[in-house]
Amino acid sequence: MRTALTDVVGCRHPIVQTGMGYVAGARLAAATSRAGGLGVIAAATMPVDQMTAAIRAVKERTDAPFGVNIRSDADDAAERVEVMIREGVRVASFALAPRRDLISRLRDAGVVTIPSVGARRHAEKVAAWGVDAVIVQGGEGGGHTGAIPTTLLLPQVVDTVDIPVVAAGGFFDGRGLVAALAYGAAGIAMGTRFLLTSDSPVPDEVKKVYLGTADTLVTTRVDGVPHRVLRTPFVESLERSRLRLLRAVLNAARFRRLSGMSWAGMLREGRRMRHGRDLGWAQVLQAANTPMLLKAAMVDGRADLGVLASGQVVGVIDDLPTCAELIDRIMAEATAVLNGLTRLRTAPAPSPTRVIPPGGR
Known part of the structure; x- marks a missing residue:
């Protein structure tokens, strides 16, 4: 499935695994990217040397694109950005708010920048800075979140910015992916669903x-x-x-x-x-x-x-697939839903019912 997200990032499927502290390390990010999604290393909870080691570990396991998530307010944020550039990381994302100077440095070096936002005005702000895409997280999401549900926030942002928008908050299957695409998103991002996989390091x-x-x-x-x-x-x-x-x-x-x-x-x-x-x-x-x-x-x-x-979404998850099984399942479900919608569009109209008046033929 080709979308604006897959074009800008280079992954096969429009599915992003979000950066989750102490969860999204090299193991989970590599498994996601190897399966065709975009894996993201959560480096905000790692020292710089551990972040560097995690980046190299992913590169050893796959040549697919992946991302690194950092905190822009960290004392060593500039050092982390230089490590990402030196190591050839494809995508940079941010825990909490990004910084304009870091965005500029990454973009100048050819790194794709995809910050997360929880409000339309934040999307407008980072789009004006020249980011490549934005992840929009509604109130259904885990971790730091806002109060606006995804179904209301997503169309607001899609209608406001002219960069690819990735939907987050409440997604776990192929139906959700199709719904996000219908709203105008270029893909979905999931945290809890990837946390609950067999590739996740969570005990x-x-x-x-x-x-x-x-x-x-x-x-x-x-x-x-x-x-x-x-x-x-x-x-x-x-x-x-x-x-x-x-x-x-x-x-x-x-x-x-x-x-x-x-x-x-x-x-x-x-x-x-x-x-x-x-x-x-x-x-x-x-x-x-x-x-x-x-x-x-x-x-x-x-x-x-x-x-x-x-x-x-934790309330509707009941299994622990591998990342490959999860992504394959989501894409198969999405294809089936899209095919079903296409059949609705192309099905012949039913013949009108003929009404015979009393005494008529």
């Missing part, structure tokens, strides 16, 4: 938690901004806790011990995440150690002590 016991629930909520108690996660006892305790500063300090201390980060470094990270937001110091500390909450679940397998980001 099996955590995947079972995902498969066993359909309940998510949007909370600001993780890092101060809306974050869609699974409703777990741990998240509910965050929601109702009145000792938020104490809990944040304890979590921050645990993260500092494991990460080796200094208290000063953690506070700098928290202030950076606090910039432009109305956050108290409890949220600043919580924001600074959010990676620890993600790592606890996604790496250590402690769903009882961590945060499980999830889109609402």
